[in-house]
Amino acid sequence: MSDATRTTTYDNLARFIADAFIACGMPAEDARKAGALMARADLMGKDGHGVFRLPQYVERIRAGGMNLRPEFRMIEERTATALIDGDNGLGHLVMSHATELAMAKAATTGVAWVGARHSNHAGPAALYAMMPLERDMIGIYVAVGSANHLPPWGGTEMLLSTNPIAFAIPAAERPPIVLDMATTVAAYGKVKTAAQRGETMPEGWMIDRQGNPLTDPARAGEGFLLPIGGPKGYGLALVFGILAGTLNGAAFGRDVVDFNADVRSTTNTGHFIIALDIGAFTDPERFKEGIDEVWAEMKSSPLLPGFDEIRLPGEGLARTMAARRRDGILIPAPLQARLAALADELGVAPL
Incomplete structure (x- = not known):
């Protein structure tokens, strides 16, 4: 090999x-x-x-930009909600802690929302949205991205990040439905991966400051990512940034530190996780069987020319x-x- x-x-x-x-x-x-x-x-x-x-x-x-031994602190807590301070720890540790807390609360309250601030990049959104699946819960995760790559619709200053969201919904025999997406056409991680592999980006991922297509990932700094659905994607990025950033006392807008370029400054990354206990609404097994039926119904649709199958979110994963x-x-x-x-x-x- x-x-x-x-x-x-x-x-x-x-x-x-x-x-x-x-x-x-x-x-x-x-x-x-x-x-x-x-x-x-x-x-x-x-x-x-x-x-x-x-x-x-x-x-x-x-470089001293991340705390190796963070001490997580509870900033605010109510029965079904919490806000934790990640003490500038690795985002994976902060958000796995937050997700465990959300699941524990949801087991009692039916639904729980836990926000985090003073965190860092935590990997893919689906990683945390999928954790509640093992407890017959639905997971929803949102983060402020680790660098700004998107201007407000019609502008040129990059004030927004990709601000991803993920949903994970369990099924019985089928794979879980997992929707993991950035609010941009492509996540910036895909741009970095393409650059390392020497690959060209498809048109539609990025444009330069004159509005021309940008396909060379090595020139990514000369342009910005495009939002999904034009102004709709911009609106989602804005709202998700407010909920994961401003609401938590985390960085948003001009306060976001470029995790890729600045290795020393504290990023104050914000995230939130929602855990929803299916048993608070219906029998979990009956619900999961219903998701299998959703799978079958979607798959039964006649195909458009050029398509060989209907796929559901999470199937490729x-x-x-x-x-x-x-x-x-x-x-x-x-x-x-x-x-x-x-x-x-x-x-x-x-x-």
């Missing part, structure tokens, strides 16, 4: 990430939790949000996870080289 097609297992990837964090001084338990979550992002096919981000996280840690469990997780050659250099710098076993 050539370097360009080298694969690794989920367990080995999680081990490598954890070792890297431990070498940086992160407590072993936190490092293993972060490693498992980041490796799961790669297992899910979210290649711009998994081990790809490790060198960037390590650089930020070394489920296929990717099954394939990567079976065949391994692909690590492209440029990323292999970067991770090998990182392993050497940190004195840990290579991937």
Whole structure:
């Protein structure tokens, strides 16, 4: 197998990430939790949000821009809501803590909303929306993105980020319905991945400041991402930023720190997670069987010319996870080289 097609297992990837964090001084338990979550992002096919981000996280840690030993604080709490301060910890640790809290509350209240501030980049939105599935709950996650790449509709100053949202809804025999999307046509992680792999971006992802299509990811700094649905996507990005940022006392608008370019400043990233206990509304098993029926009904639609099947949100994710469990997780050659250099710098076993 050539370097360009080298694969690794989920367990080995999680081990490598954890070792890297431990070498940086992160407590072993936190490092293993972060490693498992980041490796799961790669297992899910979210290649711009998994081990790809490790060198960037390590650089930020070394520069003093992230707290390796955060002490989470409860800022506000009511029966079904909470706001936590992540103490500038790794976003994966902050949001896994917030999600556990939301699920615990929802088990009693039926629905719970937990916000977080003073966090950092936390990986793909679906990672947290899917956690409540194991408890027969629906998960909804929103974050303020880690850098601004989107102007208000009709403007040129980048005051908004991709501000992603994810929904996860359990099914009985079918895969869960998982909608994970940025409010832009493409997430910026896909731009970074394309740049590292030397690939061209499709037209429609970005435009330059004169409104011309931008397809070279190496020139991404010369333009900005396009919102989904034009002004509708802009509106979603704005509202999600208010709910995950302003409401939580987290950064939004001009206060957002570019996580990619500034490794020293505290980002004060904001997120929220909603957990909804299906049992508060109906029998969970009957509901999940109903979702299977939704699957069947959607799949039964006649096809337009040029389409070979109807797909539901989360179907591709489920296929990717099954394939990567079976065949391994692909690590492209440029990323292999970067991770090998990182392993050497940190004195840990290579991937």
